Amino acid sequence: MQTALEKTTTxxxxxxxxxxxxxxxxxxxxxxxxxxxxxxxxxxxxxxxEELAREVRSLFERGGRVATLDVPAExxxxxxxxxxxxxxxxxxxxxxxxxDGTISNSRFYExxxxxxxxxxxxxxxxxxxxxTE
Numbered sequence: 001m002q003t004a005l006e007k008t009t010t011x012x013x014x015x016x017x018x019x020x021x022x023x024x025x026x027x028x029x030x031x032x033x034x035x036x037x038x039x040x041x042x043x044x045x046x047x048x049x050e051e052l053a054r055e056v057r058s059l060f061e062r063g064g065r066v067a068t069l070d071v072p073a074e075x076x077x078x079x080x081x082x083x084x085x086x087x088x089x090x091x092x093x094x095x096x097x098x099x100d101g102t103i104s105n106s107r108f109y110e111x112x113x114x115x116x117x118x119x120x121x122x123x124x125x126x127x128x129x130x131x132t133e
Contacts, residue, residue: 008077011086011114014121019071019092025060027053035115035122042128052126062099069094084116091131107131 002010014033021029031053038049075090089111096104113125 002083004079004083007079007083007086011077011088011121012074014114015075015088015090015112016071016073019069023066023069023071025065027057027060030056033123034126035117035124038122038124038126040126040128042126043130059099063097064099065097067095067097067103086114086121088112088114104133106133 018030018033021033031049034049034052036049040047040049040052042052070093072090072092075088078087080086089109091107091109093105093107096106098104107130109129109131111125111127112123114121115124
């Protein structure tokens with residue numbers, strides 16, 4: 001059985017791995033960190049995983065690419081007492097080359113709720129806010 005510190009370390013590693021998958025354009029790898037029933041609140045709009053998947057796939061398939069990505073390696077992680085749920089909050093930055101060739105430099109704040117189900121940690125709730133563009 002993992003200690004709270006080991007669980008926090010595991011979640012931080014998953015957090016970094018998910019960011020790296022996104023950064024290299026591995027859309028399916030990135031999406032694999034979300035539970036099938038995950039729900040999201042992205043910049044003022046509620047959605048489900050299917051919508052996020054459709055938008056991210058389209059963006060990358062049309063030629064969008066991450067130029068730089070700055071995601072903290074050790075975000076704040078709050079575990080529940082049972083050790084099967086965690087909240088991760090962090091600010092991050094991205095420089096993105098859009099499909100039309102324009103470059104965007106943005107800063108975001110994100111809150112992820114991870115659950116451990118059937119031995120696997122996945123994001124079940126995702127809140128994403130654009131701070132600056």
